């Protein structure tokens with residue numbers, strides 16, 4: 001039986017720590033405000049945005065919601081972001097992704113002021129991460145590190161294999177595991193003999209975006225398996241990139257979906273909101 005890594009419980013613990021920190025900041029006269037911008041009304045995005053607002057309310061951060069129509073132009077969104085950059089009452093700015101096709105996501109990410117970049121997507125945040133300077137960390141990979149640390153799983157010296165090379169998960173995940181002294185491999189869609197690579201992993205991080213793709217054939221006995229995927233299967237159940245029932249018996253520890261990495265992403269977003277005012 002693998003140890004179940006409980007992202008719901010660990011994210012709750014982090015949110016409680018942040019709630020206490022925010023209360024102390026409030027007593028010193030410091031308030032925190034997160035601006036959340038959603039363009040269009042994609043139902044999945046609406047669920048995530050609602051969860052973020054709820055987390056803000058829980059820890060005592062004000063959330064200011066901006067709901068823009070699907071046909072918003074890039075210029076209009078740039079204008080709003082610039083206004084929020086200049087607004088001293090706004091500490092963090094989150095633009096929910098994906099954006100409609102007429103808007104260039106990179107342009108918007110670069111427009112957000114680097115000191116309000118609570119998603120950690122701005123090139124300045126990414127650069128700081130890779131050179132080991134303090135800055136905003138991408139929330140999902142930062143959440144994975146917290147899951148490992150708070151579950152007592154040592155990273156230093158371990159073979160860490162990440163499947164996926166996106167800017168928001170795979171690449172920052174590699175930087176963070178490296179910073180924790182892991183030996184890091186990034187596998188991706190062009191990797192040859194994927195199972196040979198993933199079976200080397202002591203810690204396997206899966207972010208490929210294919211429903212239940214990783215079976216026990218890809219996993220070394222006793223490995224730690226972290227599932228970053230999120231899908232709705234044919235029966236409308238949430239599931240990950242890992243075939244949980246097949247992999248759980250060979251793993252030493254594993255995250256479920258839901259209740260694994262997802263809630264940690266929101267907890268780390270809250271941490272970044274608090275980070276905007278830490279001295």
Ligand SMILES: Nc1nc(=O)c2c([nH]1)NC[C@@H]1CN(c3ccc(C(=O)N[C@@H](CCC(=O)O)C(=O)O)cc3)C=[N+]21
Nearest residue numbers: 047048095096097098119258259260261262263265266
């Ligand atoms: N600018 C931006 N920043 C993001 O951080 C961002 C984004 N855009 N766009 C979409 C993705 C996705 N994302 C998730 C957050 C929480 C859960 C989460 O809490 N999942 C729950 C289940 C939620 C449910 O019931 O659907 C769980 O895994 O247990 C999942 C996914 C943040 N994202």
